[in-house]
Amino acid sequence: MVGLKGEIMDVGKDAPIIELKSTSLGFDGHEVLKDFDLKLFEGDSLVLVGPSGSGKSTLLKLMAGLLKPQSGAVLYRGHDLSTLSKKLREEHLAEVGMLFQQNALFDSMTVFENLRFVIEEVEGIQQALDRKDDILETLEAVGLDHVLDHFPSEISGGMQKRLGIARALVLKPRLVFYDDPTAGLDPITSRKIVSMILELQKKWGATIVTVTNDMMRAYQLAGRCMVCFPGEFLKTGSAEDTKAFADPRVQQFIRGDVNGPLEAL
Amino acid sequence: MIAFKKVTKSFGARTILNELDLEIPQGKIVFILGMSGTGKSVLLKNIVGLLKPDSGELYVDRFPVHQMSEHEMMDVRKICGMVFQQPALFDNLNVFENVAYGLRRHFELSEEEVSRRVEESLGHVGLKGIEAKQSHELSYGMKKRVSLARTIALKPKILLFDEPTTGLDPISTSRVNQLILDLSNQLGTTSLVVSHDMESALKVADHIVVLDKGHLLTQGTPAEMQESTIPLIQDFLAEVGAP
Amino acid sequence: MIVRSLNGLGDLLMYLGTVLRSALGSWRRREEIFDKSLLVIQQSLATTVFAGFFVGAIMTLQFTLQVQMFSALSYLGALVTSATVREVGPLLIAFLLSGKIGAFTSAELGTMKVSEQIDAIRCLGSDPIREVIVPRFLGIIIASFFLLSFGLLFSFFGGLLMATTFSGLPWEQYLSQIPRVVSGFSILSGVVKCFVFSLVIATICTYRGYTVFGGAKEVGDGVVQAATQTMIALVVADWFTTFILEGLINV
Numbered sequence: 001m002v003g004l005k006g007e008i009m010d011v012g013k014d015a016p017i018i019e020l021k022s023t024s025l026g027f028d029g030h031e032v033l034k035d036f037d038l039k040l041f042e043g044d045s046l047v048l049v050g051p052s053g054s055g056k057s058t059l060l061k062l063m064a065g066l067l068k069p070q071s072g073a074v075l076y077r078g079h080d081l082s083t084l085s086k087k088l089r090e091e092h093l094a095e096v097g098m099l100f101q102q103n104a105l106f107d108s109m110t111v112f113e114n115l116r117f118v119i120e121e122v123e124g125i126q127q128a129l130d131r132k133d134d135i136l137e138t139l140e141a142v143g144l145d146h147v148l149d150h151f152p153s154e155i156s157g158g159m160q161k162r163l164g165i166a167r168a169l170v171l172k173p174r175l176v177f178y179d180d181p182t183a184g185l186d187p188i189t190s191r192k193i194v195s196m197i198l199e200l201q202k203k204w205g206a207t208i209v210t211v212t213n214d215m216m217r218a219y220q221l222a223g224r225c226m227v228c229f230p231g232e233f234l235k236t237g238s239a240e241d242t243k244a245f246a247d248p249r250v251q252q253f254i255r256g257d258v259n260g261p262l263e264a265l
Numbered sequence: 266m267i268a269f270k271k272v273t274k275s276f277g278a279r280t281i282l283n284e285l286d287l288e289i290p291q292g293k294i295v296f297i298l299g300m301s302g303t304g305k306s307v308l309l310k311n312i313v314g315l316l317k318p319d320s321g322e323l324y325v326d327r328f329p330v331h332q333m334s335e336h337e338m339m340d341v342r343k344i345c346g347m348v349f350q351q352p353a354l355f356d357n358l359n360v361f362e363n364v365a366y367g368l369r370r371h372f373e374l375s376e377e378e379v380s381r382r383v384e385e386s387l388g389h390v391g392l393k394g395i396e397a398k399q400s401h402e403l404s405y406g407m408k409k410r411v412s413l414a415r416t417i418a419l420k421p422k423i424l425l426f427d428e429p430t431t432g433l434d435p436i437s438t439s440r441v442n443q444l445i446l447d448l449s450n451q452l453g454t455t456s457l458v459v460s461h462d463m464e465s466a467l468k469v470a471d472h473i474v475v476l477d478k479g480h481l482l483t484q485g486t487p488a489e490m491q492e493s494t495i496p497l498i499q500d501f502l503a504e505v506g507a508p
Numbered sequence: 509m510i511v512r513s514l515n516g517l518g519d520l521l522m523y524l525g526t527v528l529r530s531a532l533g534s535w536r537r538r539e540e541i542f543d544k545s546l547l548v549i550q551q552s553l554a555t556t557v558f559a560g561f562f563v564g565a566i567m568t569l570q571f572t573l574q575v576q577m578f579s580a581l582s583y584l585g586a587l588v589t590s591a592t593v594r595e596v597g598p599l600l601i602a603f604l605l606s607g608k609i610g611a612f613t614s615a616e617l618g619t620m621k622v623s624e625q626i627d628a629i630r631c632l633g634s635d636p637i638r639e640v641i642v643p644r645f646l647g648i649i650i651a652s653f654f655l656l657s658f659g660l661l662f663s664f665f666g667g668l669l670m671a672t673t674f675s676g677l678p679w680e681q682y683l684s685q686i687p688r689v690v691s692g693f694s695i696l697s698g699v700v701k702c703f704v705f706s707l708v709i710a711t712i713c714t715y716r717g718y719t720v721f722g723g724a725k726e727v728g729d730g731v732v733q734a735a736t737q738t739m740i741a742l743v744v745a746d747w748f749t750t751f752i753l754e755g756l757i758n759v
Contacts, residue, residue, distance in 0.1 A: 050434070051434040051436060051437070052405070052433070052434055052437070053404075107725055153725075156301075156302060157301055157302070158301070183432055184301075184431060184432055185301060186299075186300045186301045186461035187461060187462070187463070187501065187504035188300055188461075188497075188500045188501065188504070189300065189301060190504075191500075191503075191504065213432075213433075213434040213435075214434075214435075215435060216504055252436065253434070253435060253436060254435070255435070256435030256436055256438055256439040257436065257439065258436065258439045258440050258443055260436075262436055310627075313630075313631055314630075315627050315630060315631070335630075339633050342630070342631050342632070342633055343633065345631075346631075347627075347628075347631045349624040349627065349628060350624070351623050351624050353623055353624040353625045353627070353628040354625075355625060355628075355629075356625075366632050366634075367631075367632030367633055367634075370632060370633040370634045371632070371633035412628075415628075415632070416631075419632075
């Protein structure tokens, strides 16, 4: 298990692990975020749910440091992500895991190699050789230890998703981003994937942020919900609070009602 | 009516449809449910001859699809409108030409008749007046509806939907379901919807068919499905959200 | 593996047969074919002209050193032009086209295939070979001739410029021997090669795009396969046509 080490650790436990400070971001003159603030603490589970095109994936990528805000700052344990020193950037990389919407698996590598590659990249080749047991443990946790030598194209869609999750988790990150982890999967497989995410969170205790457009998954994740609409992100609280949230748009979205303030499609 | 008789279809070593026997009743909205990879899309593609069964017989209306050539299949494709999972619009054509595409090729129509049918179809999907737009100017949802208009412009007797709500948010899902219901009623078609969304099926379908591992697992009305004790059906039902 | 390659070749030839049969009735689609040819020419003209100019220049530099050894500088123009028309020109244009248009076409068709546009065309009562493949196929072949002409023209200028500036040969002398060496047969040979090469590119690249099965990754694989197979097929075709043409001249 990777311990927290070095300067990042010094900030103290009460400081947020991620903080957005009046961040703004837009594309082609179309504003996604404006002066947006958010604090995410150690052990939190944040669920971003909302219709397509509401900017929830953009917000996730901003928190993960994959996008830069046009103004404002993204702080990781109190450090501005855009000005991290080389050493801190490496620590940040090792502490953050990400599951991409399309899995972004390496097709030319086997299941095992997909995980080993991450360790090689972040910690070096020697580390990767020494940590075979960690790789096997992670693959076992997602139930893929029987297909180590298969290529991604040889396993099912659900298994590819689990491999994506294993790859995001192999470095035992403190913070994991799941970008629509059940996209395109049937509901039964989706339920299993989210159960697994919850189980792994319990086991290794990371902070997680999940994007989904499926209310059933949001309820199942049972974290702090944020319902995202174009240009507005509503902090609606727990799953129960969200169900009872007064905003008519939230109610329309939850019920999947065609009639209401939100336009469908 | 569509009838599968012991239809088998494999890709390499993977058998997708395994001696499937299935009859789709006429004039109904029929949902075909199953987990990913159980051959639901393959089933649809066999009906319109985009794929050919390895063995078995497949009848669509009066046509023996399993023994027809690509050329002969044109008659089947005139009566079977396929709505693809992705919008599959032609990038280099505007909305009008996209919707008119099949009309021009399947039928000999006057230009006025083509215009009238295009306008009518776009009206059905709530998109009147966007004829001149290019497909890249449209949102994803609009593309999906244009592709639906393109299919119904042919006035098919049978509408085939390939996972129409997969990946859509709840509101868009309801909108698509509403469209399927309205179109099927207005046009009097048989609609065959491949999906893994039990909630939509319960709301929209007259009849539900459940496939598992290339076989027919069970079928019945939505009410019968809700009473089912089969574990897979119960798993699907567990995913139906609160009303 | 050999059996599989032969099978693959068989499929490719069957595909070519289908495309050629559909191409026969394509006169009424001439506008679209014209458009596609124009597109190919637009995309490649600048590169072809640029490369043609420099090939002429390079060939002149190379040959200057050699003919000087035999004090035959007056043959420089003839040698350079002959080599360019018969061999280097067509092959160079073919490589350029395969890199630019070949990759573009296979990626475009592959994307149409995986986004179900090709299936949609079939469902809407049309033949994708006739509608989509033939215009691109003929477009590549027609455009090649234009590009070859332009490429050769500019290689000629490139050669002439180098001859007068670097080799110190007056332009009249550079031109003087060309008619003696560059015969009608040389030109015919260049044209035949150009046709064969463009046929190879058009066939392989449309076929690889059209037969993509799967998703975005498979489109990428198809493009890479198209590129490598085209390169291999081009050098084999070059050897083969040279062999046949030289055989003809000796008969």
